Amino acid sequence: MELALSPEDAVFRDEVRAFIKDNYPAEMRVPNPETDLSKEQMLLWHRILHKKGWIAPLWPKEYGGPGWDITRRFIFEQETTRAGTMPPLAFSITMVGPVIYTFGNEAQKQKFLPRILSGQDWWCQGYSEPGSGSDLATVRTKAVRDGDHYVVNGHKTWTTLAQHADWIFCLVRTDPAAKPQSGISFLLIDTKSPGVSVRPIITIDGSHEVNDVFLENVRVPVENLIGEENKGWTYAKFLLGNERTSMAGIGRSTRYIAKLKAIVKAEIPEDDPAHLEFLRDIARVELDVLALEATELRVVAQMARGIDPGPAASLFKIRGTEIFQDITELTHRAIGNYGLAIREHPVSANHFMPGPDYAHTASEKYLNSRKLSIYGGSNEIQRNIIAKAVLGL
Amino acid sequence: MDIQFTEEQELLRSSVQRLLRDQYDFDARRKIVASEEGYSRLRWQAFAELGLLGAPFSEEVDGLDGGPLSTMIIMQEFGRHLVVEPFVETVVLAGSLLEQLGSVEQKQSFIADIIAGNTIWALAWTEKGSRFDLTNVTTTARRGGNGYVLTGQKAAVIAAPWADYLIVSARTSGQQRDRGGVSLFVVDRRSANLDLQSFKTIDGRRAAEISLRGVTGQLLGQEGEGIAAVEACRDRAIGALCAEAVGAMSELNAATLDYSKTRKQFGTTIGSFQVLQHRMVDMFIAHQEALSLMQHLTLSLDAGEAGISRLASGAKSKIGYAGRFIADQAVQLHGGMGMTDELNIGHYFKQISSINIQFGDPAFHLLRYAQLDAAA
Numbered sequence: 001m002e003l004a005l006s007p008e009d010a011v012f013r014d015e016v017r018a019f020i021k022d023n024y025p026a027e028m029r030v031p032n033p034e035t036d037l038s039k040e041q042m043l044l045w046h047r048i049l050h051k052k053g054w055i056a057p058l059w060p061k062e063y064g065g066p067g068w069d070i071t072r073r074f075i076f077e078q079e080t081t082r083a084g085t086m087p088p089l090a091f092s093i094t095m096v097g098p099v100i101y102t103f104g105n106e107a108q109k110q111k112f113l114p115r116i117l118s119g120q121d122w123w124c125q126g127y128s129e130p131g132s133g134s135d136l137a138t139v140r141t142k143a144v145r146d147g148d149h150y151v152v153n154g155h156k157t158w159t160t161l162a163q164h165a166d167w168i169f170c171l172v173r174t175d176p177a178a179k180p181q182s183g184i185s186f187l188l189i190d191t192k193s194p195g196v197s198v199r200p201i202i203t204i205d206g207s208h209e210v211n212d213v214f215l216e217n218v219r220v221p222v223e224n225l226i227g228e229e230n231k232g233w234t235y236a237k238f239l240l241g242n243e244r245t246s247m248a249g250i251g252r253s254t255r256y257i258a259k260l261k262a263i264v265k266a267e268i269p270e271d272d273p274a275h276l277e278f279l280r281d282i283a284r285v286e287l288d289v290l291a292l293e294a295t296e297l298r299v300v301a302q303m304a305r306g307i308d309p310g311p312a313a314s315l316f317k318i319r320g321t322e323i324f325q326d327i328t329e330l331t332h333r334a335i336g337n338y339g340l341a342i343r344e345h346p347v348s349a350n351h352f353m354p355g356p357d358y359a360h361t362a363s364e365k366y367l368n369s370r371k372l373s374i375y376g377g378s379n380e381i382q383r384n385i386i387a388k389a390v391l392g393l
Numbered sequence: 394m395d396i397q398f399t400e401e402q403e404l405l406r407s408s409v410q411r412l413l414r415d416q417y418d419f420d421a422r423r424k425i426v427a428s429e430e431g432y433s434r435l436r437w438q439a440f441a442e443l444g445l446l447g448a449p450f451s452e453e454v455d456g457l458d459g460g461p462l463s464t465m466i467i468m469q470e471f472g473r474h475l476v477v478e479p480f481v482e483t484v485v486l487a488g489s490l491l492e493q494l495g496s497v498e499q500k501q502s503f504i505a506d507i508i509a510g511n512t513i514w515a516l517a518w519t520e521k522g523s524r525f526d527l528t529n530v531t532t533t534a535r536r537g538g539n540g541y542v543l544t545g546q547k548a549a550v551i552a553a554p555w556a557d558y559l560i561v562s563a564r565t566s567g568q569q570r571d572r573g574g575v576s577l578f579v580v581d582r583r584s585a586n587l588d589l590q591s592f593k594t595i596d597g598r599r600a601a602e603i604s605l606r607g608v609t610g611q612l613l614g615q616e617g618e619g620i621a622a623v624e625a626c627r628d629r630a631i632g633a634l635c636a637e638a639v640g641a642m643s644e645l646n647a648a649t650l651d652y653s654k655t656r657k658q659f660g661t662t663i664g665s666f667q668v669l670q671h672r673m674v675d676m677f678i679a680h681q682e683a684l685s686l687m688q689h690l691t692l693s694l695d696a697g698e699a700g701i702s703r704l705a706s707g708a709k710s711k712i713g714y715a716g717r718f719i720a721d722q723a724v725q726l727h728g729g730m731g732m733t734d735e736l737n738i739g740h741y742f743k744q745i746s747s748i749n750i751q752f753g754d755p756a757f758h759l760l761r762y763a764q765l766d767a768a769a
Contacts (some may be wrong), residue, residue: 006657131657132658133661133728133729134656134658134728138658157729158729168731201734201735202733202734203732203733203739204732204734204742204743210729215658265525268524272524272526273760274524274760277756290669332746333754333756336525336750337519337524337549338548339521340549340594340595340750341549341593341600342594342595352592353592354548354549354600355549357547363746366742366746367742370724370725370731370732370742371729373725374724374728374732380666383668388711
């Protein structure tokens, strides 16, 4: 399904398409980019986009964005996900960057924004804590003022790719006496500071994506505070809004459905009754994608006319993640007995994996995608948001 | 219909429970899985000493005559403790095939060693393209020398890397997917010309691709009549796997309920949210139904009732879907913790995923259940 594009936008779309085709690094085309690439490899595409001026579609031109309107941003998102390119690090580009240029001071903008754009700094997100998952407002990590520093103590968790990070943006409690939302500040912490330690969390697919981050008497210069002390909750919510925008994942789901069809064709003979069942299940999920895509296009068209989409992001997050979970489950089912096998991490050619290539990451993806309905605000929380903000319940 | 355990069965259950509580907690299990071999010979010996490896066998072969009920009792507890040792493969699959089909000598030479814990077995029926179809066999066996010579490939054979012996299905006549012409053979796993390529399974066990290049095999049962035997064997395996799944489901439900009463968000326990209460009620119902079907299937297996195969497929499907639902929701309700390797929840999830693949997934068995009805 396509947006109705003006001739200029159609030219733009073709340009994006051709650029990806000519420039996307071949070595980033691995079975599972999120776990199989080194930091340097992950940054290859980032640097190419940076050079082209396309690294931060969301950012205003004055800070280094390409100055695209909503339609072009959407076209870019659509083309890059359809082509299966690895998106630049969201924590840097879509999360902390916009917070810095929206709420940061001049010095912060000048210090951090260029390094985010170039890929020189890798950011991770210090939001969740062991006691604060869905309920972020209860974060307990403490920052106590000591001269021109804050002294930070606490424990952040589920910190994605913190093992590569140069910086972590953290929600910290600066006023323990205030109401939960009122005593929080937004602090930028250099991960090389003494007292910062990162411990891997291995997930059920065997991979290392997330971490615990421990902060022990970490001295953070006051100049790393974003905006005002105790106003961090406002900035945090602004950021979460950005986090949830692109979770419909239409491009990714479409690609995985195409792969699934090829697997079913290869694995299940047409005279096997299971074949028809798979066709039916695939058709159902394809229609789910079609309906979500149509919804997304409708919202984009409304936004282009200046209409506030409200909490549409919650709808995209719920359906986008449920759909992708269904697809990975169907794929795992389609490969039959080889669904029993799972790759060993760190991934190496020395470990034998049975069955055809397309089967090698099916178990991992199936297991890993169980997280989708949990992270970024669980789907239960998203439903609460719609109930409250849309239905007025 | 509710199974009332006899004194003997109650004793079996409490002794398995005690053994696993003492020797198979989650940390012990983690060490076993991470070990070089990937299973514990020590625990296997302990199972033998407790009589578990002889429990379902008849008295004629010096078993304890516990039948499918003893298997159910053992497998439920094994499911709760995520036991990786190959009880199903050795005792339920190979053991029952040997007991049903074996010559007097074969029974004598093999079953006693199984019961004593001296040998481990695996059943090699799957092939690359076979999916869940037992008749889809291309491996061949030809008479030669003082037995048969097997040539072909077997795929994803669980426990093969641990096994001393394999039971291999191979064609003595007929075409791929013919019901007739498939025979079963006992093969020494360490035979010349037999190659294994081992890999790890999602539930922390080991399996292998097997290449047979002229391997000597000993016929088990009648030539050409292996399919009916493997089908009956699958029914018994399904009984065991369903019990394993039900054991895992009861642990998942208990852990999730417990977590929901202690985990606080938004100033209250998450168990106080109605949406999660209803979810857990549905998990409870799914477990109750699975438990009932498991008992029904076990009693029918015990009685050797006609139509058992259809019921087995029905149970495999229904319990498979119930298990998947419970596992999905247990992970979801545990949040990020449910995704970690550190907590047992994700391991139960993977165990249920594995059970749902073995001998056919819930969709396959749903269809088989429907087709057997149409055929009746």
